[in-house]
Structure formats: C-alpha cells, structure tokens
Amino acid sequence: MSDQPYSIDRSSNSRRKAVEEWLFGLDLVSAEVRDNIVTAWVSSWASSQHERLEDMPFTHSGAFYPLMQHVNEVTRAGVDLARRAAADWGKPLDMDKLVSILILHDVDKPLLYVRDGENLVTSQLYKELPHGVVGAMLLKELGFPHEVVSVVATHATNAPFHASTHEAYVLHYADMFAADHAMLEMGRQPFYQRKH
Ligand SMILES: [Fe+2]
Ligand SMILES: [Fe+2]
Secondary structure, eight states: SSSSSSEEEEOOOOHHHHHHHHHHHHHGGHHHHHHHHHHHHHHHHHHSSSSSSGGBOOOSSOOOOOOHHHHHHHHHHHHHHHHHHHHHOOOOOOHHHHHHHHTTTTTHHHHHHEEEEEEEOOOOOOTOTTTOOOOOOHHHHHHHHHHHHHHTTTSSTTSSSOOOOOHHHHHHHHHHHHHHHHHHTTTSSSSGGGOO
16 A cells, blocks of 8 residues: 555546546546546545445535535536626636636545545545645646646635636635535535524
8 A cells, every 4th residue: 555645547447437427527628638637536536445436425524415416516507607707707718727627626525535334534634634735736746737736725615715716716606506505405504604
C-alpha cells in the first residue's frame, strides 16, 4: 500500500466505462478535457474504498444520498445557469473550464467519506486536508488549468475565501441548488434555512 491518499489511474478499464456512462456533460467539452475528467473520477474512485460508483455518498451524516446524483444535478443546473449568465451578465463562459469545474468540484469526496460497518464516517484524509483541496491537488497533477484548480480548492462553503470568476459563481449557485435538494431529500436542514 502506498502512503499517498490517491494515485492516478489512466488504465482503460470497466471503471472508465462506468464513469463515462454516469457523467452528464462530457459531450460539452473537448475530447482531451473529457479524457482528463474521466481519469480524475476513475482515479478518485479506484483510490477509494467504494466498490461501486453507486456506493459513493454525498455526505457522511444523515441518510444516504448518492454522490453520483449530486454531481449530475450540479452539472445540469450549472449548464442552465451558464446560458443565463452569458446572456444577462454579458460574458460567455469558457465551457471547457466551467464543465470541468462543475463535474469535478466534489471529485475528492470518495476519499473523504468511508464506510465503517453500517455507518458512513469521515476518513483520516478528511482530518488532514480540507474538502476541495484534495480534489484540487488531483486536478493539478492531471494538468487542469489553474482556474479549475483554484475554484475547486476554494468552492466549499467553509473555505477561507472564494474565487471571483463567473465560473466560480455559477458553480456556487448550482452546487447550493443541488445540495439543498439533497438535504431536503435526506431530511436534513438545507443551507438556505441555516441561521448564521
Ligand atoms: Fe463540495
Ligand atoms: Fe457539491
């Protein structure tokens, strides 16, 4: 066993096929970016404890909500929002970057939440590096553009600060929209209802 929290898996295998079948939005990016997005998810999955994509959780506490579902909800909402943003904010968004950010913002979650018998708990890595930062490290290693790396690194609601590009805003609102849907489904308090 390596002492590294994850390793890059570029092998063409059944995992690649499953990831390609799962992810919404792969047809919206160039072939090279698509390949890199799939490698990122395959690497996280293969380095994780989760046997099937379906086993990956959105979060560790409360009822199980599939990460698979959350990721596609975020990408679909983000792609819709991007059209609005391009028209109303007057700036076209870079689809290769935006879709990479949407699909990959939670790529580290399979490494941060693990199963302990019946329960989902946080992993050792969760206590060593913040959510978002681990994903950003993986994406940096795969050669993703700096903007994708920085937005993923700082997207979490509790990050010390957030990026200010249009792509970062689109991710944020798409992520909150999808996360609150997950919270409602799980019977947990949505972000919108929390008092600060
Ligand atoms: Fe996240
Ligand atoms: Fe998310």
